[in-house]
Amino acid sequence: MRESCHLPLDLSMGYRWPAMLLSVTDLSCARGSAQVLAGVGFSVAEGEALILRGPNGAGKTTLLRTLAGLTPPLAGRIDCAPDAIAYAGHADGLKAQLTVEENLRFWAGAFAARDIAPALDAFDLHPLADRRAGEMSAGQKRRLSLARLLVTGRPVWCLDEPTVSLDVENVGRFARAVEGHIAAGGAAVIATHIDLGLPNARTLDVTPFMAKRLRSDDPFGGDPFAERVG
Amino acid sequence: MLGLLRRDLTLAFRAGGGFGLSLAFFLIFATLVPFGVGPETMVLETIAPGILWLGALLACLLSLDRIFQLDWEDGTLDLLATAPVPLEGVAAMKALGHWITTGLPLVLAAPVLGLLLNLPLPAYPWLLASLAAGTPALSAIGTFGAALTVGIKRGGLLLSLLVLPLYVPTLIFGALAVIRGAEGQDATTPLILLAGITLGSLATLPFAAAAALRVNLR
Numbered sequence: 469m470r471e472s473c474h475l476p477l478d479l480s481m482g483y484r485w486p487a488m489l490l491s492v493t494d495l496s497c498a499r500g501s502a503q504v505l506a507g508v509g510f511s512v513a514e515g516e517a518l519i520l521r522g523p524n525g526a527g528k529t530t531l532l533r534t535l536a537g538l539t540p541p542l543a544g545r546i547d548c549a550p551d552a553i554a555y556a557g558h559a560d561g562l563k564a565q566l567t568v569e570e571n572l573r574f575w576a577g578a579f580a581a582r583d584i585a586p587a588l589d590a591f592d593l594h595p596l597a598d599r600r601a602g603e604m605s606a607g608q609k610r611r612l613s614l615a616r617l618l619v620t621g622r623p624v625w626c627l628d629e630p631t632v633s634l635d636v637e638n639v640g641r642f643a644r645a646v647e648g649h650i651a652a653g654g655a656a657v658i659a660t661h662i663d664l665g666l667p668n669a670r671t672l673d674v675t676p677f678m679a680k681r682l683r684s685d686d687p688f689g690g691d692p693f694a695e696r697v698g
Numbered sequence: 699m700l701g702l703l704r705r706d707l708t709l710a711f712r713a714g715g716g717f718g719l720s721l722a723f724f725l726i727f728a729t730l731v732p733f734g735v736g737p738e739t740m741v742l743e744t745i746a747p748g749i750l751w752l753g754a755l756l757a758c759l760l761s762l763d764r765i766f767q768l769d770w771e772d773g774t775l776d777l778l779a780t781a782p783v784p785l786e787g788v789a790a791m792k793a794l795g796h797w798i799t800t801g802l803p804l805v806l807a808a809p810v811l812g813l814l815l816n817l818p819l820p821a822y823p824w825l826l827a828s829l830a831a832g833t834p835a836l837s838a839i840g841t842f843g844a845a846l847t848v849g850i851k852r853g854g855l856l857l858s859l860l861v862l863p864l865y866v867p868t869l870i871f872g873a874l875a876v877i878r879g880a881e882g883q884d885a886t887t888p889l890i891l892l893a894g895i896t897l898g899s900l901a902t903l904p905f906a907a908a909a910a911l912r913v914n915l916r
Contacts, residue, residue: 500916533776537779538776538780538916540916553780557773557777560772560773561774561777562774563705565708565713566705566709570705570708574701574702574705575777578701578782580782616777
C-alpha cells in the first residue's frame with residue numbers, strides 16, 4: 469500500500485489539469501438591437517461538454533452565435549483561442565447540387581484538412597458519398613452537416629440543436645462523435661432538448677440569464693421582437 | 699479560397715446553377731433591338747455601342763442577387779464567416795466567380811451581337827477591350843451591392859436601385875470607348891478611365907463587401 473496522505477510538492481504529480489478552452493464572463497448578447505441574455509458566465513475545459521437548456525426563444529441560439537463570433541457581444545468577455553470554435557447552426561449549409569463527398573471536400577479544403585474518410589465513417593456516409601445533397605432526406609443532410617465538424621479540426625464545438633431530424637441510431641452516432649472529440653481533448657457547447665448521455669457533461673440553464681423584457685410602459689409587454697401589424 | 703471559387707463555378711455549371719441566364723438575356727436583348735427601332739442600318743450603327751454596353755450591364759444586374767443570397771439562405775455564409783478564410787477573400791472570390799460565369803461570356807458574345815447591330819468594323823477591338831476592362835468593375839460593384847442586401851428577402855429591387863447609379867461611370871466610359879472606336883477615333887482615354895474604375899473597384903470593394911456581410915450576419 470502506498471502512502472498518499474502527504475502533500476505533494478509538485479501539484480501536477482503526473483496529473484495534467486484540464487486546460488480551459490472557453491471561458492465566458494458576464495456576457496450580454498443581443499439579437500438585432502434587442503438584448504436577449506445578460507450576465508452569462510461559464511467556462512468549458514478540455515474533455516468537457518456543456519449542455520445549454522432553456523425554453524424556446526430563451527436565447528440559446530443567440531448565445532452560440534455570439535460565441536462563434538457571428539454576433540458581437542453587447543458586454544462582457546469571451547476568452548478563447550482564436551479560430552478555436554467550430555459552429556453548426558440550424559441550417560445545414562449544404563449545396564443541393566453537390567454530392568456528399570464534394571460538400572465535405574469543400575469544407576475540408578476551407579479548414580485545410582486532408583482526409584474526409586473519418587468524417588464519412590463517423591456518420592456512416594460512405595454509402596451516400598456519391599449522392600447529391602439535394603436528393604437526401606432531412607436526417608441524412610443533418611448527418612452530413614455534423615460530419616463537417618470532424619473536418620474542421622477545431623477544439624470547441626458550438627452546436628445548435630444538432631439532433632434535429634436524426635433517428636435514434638444516428639443520435640447515438642452523434643453522441644459517440646462528441647464523446648470521441650471530447651476524449652481527444654476537445655470540448656463542446658451544445659444546445660439541445662434531448663439527453664445525449666454524454667460523460668463529463670454539465671448543464672447550464674439559460675433561463676435565469678434572460679434579459680428583463682417586462683416594461684410597464686410598453687403596449688407589447690416588453691417583447692423586443694413584437695411588431696405592430698396593420 | 700480557390701476551393702470556394704471552384705465550388706461556385708461547379709455550382710454555376712450544374713443544373714439549376716444559373717449559368718447562361720445573363721448570356722441568354724444579353725442575346726435576346728440585342729436581337730430584339732433591331733425589331734424595336736427598325737432595320738435602318740444608319741440608326742443601328744449609331745446606337746449599337748450604347749445598346750451593347752447597356753445590354754451587358756443589365757445582363758450583369760440580372761444575376762447579382764444570386765451571389766450571396768443562396769449561401770445566406772442555406773446557412774453556408776454563417777459557416778464561411780466562422781471558417782479560417784477572410785470574408786474579404788470570400789467577397790473577392792465571389793466577384794471573380796461572378797465575372798467568370800457572367801462577364802466573360804458577355805465579352806465573348808458581344809462581337810457576334812455587334813454584327814447583328816451593324817457595328818462599324820473599327821469598333822470591334824474597342825468593344826472587346828472596353829468590355830474586358832469594364833465588366834470586372836460591374837462584378838465587383840455588384841458583389842458589394844449583393845453583400846449590402848444579403849439579409850433582405852427578395853432584395854433584388856433594392857439591389858438594383860443601389861447598384862445602378864454606381865454602374866453609371868462604367869457605362870459612360872465603356873460606351874464612349876466603343877463610340878469613339880466606331881467613329882475611327884482614338885479611344886485610349888475613355889479606356890484608361892474605365893480601367894481606372896475597374897482597378898479602384900477591385901482594390902476597395904471586397905473590403906466594403908466584407909464589412910457589409912459582417913453587419914448583415916449579426
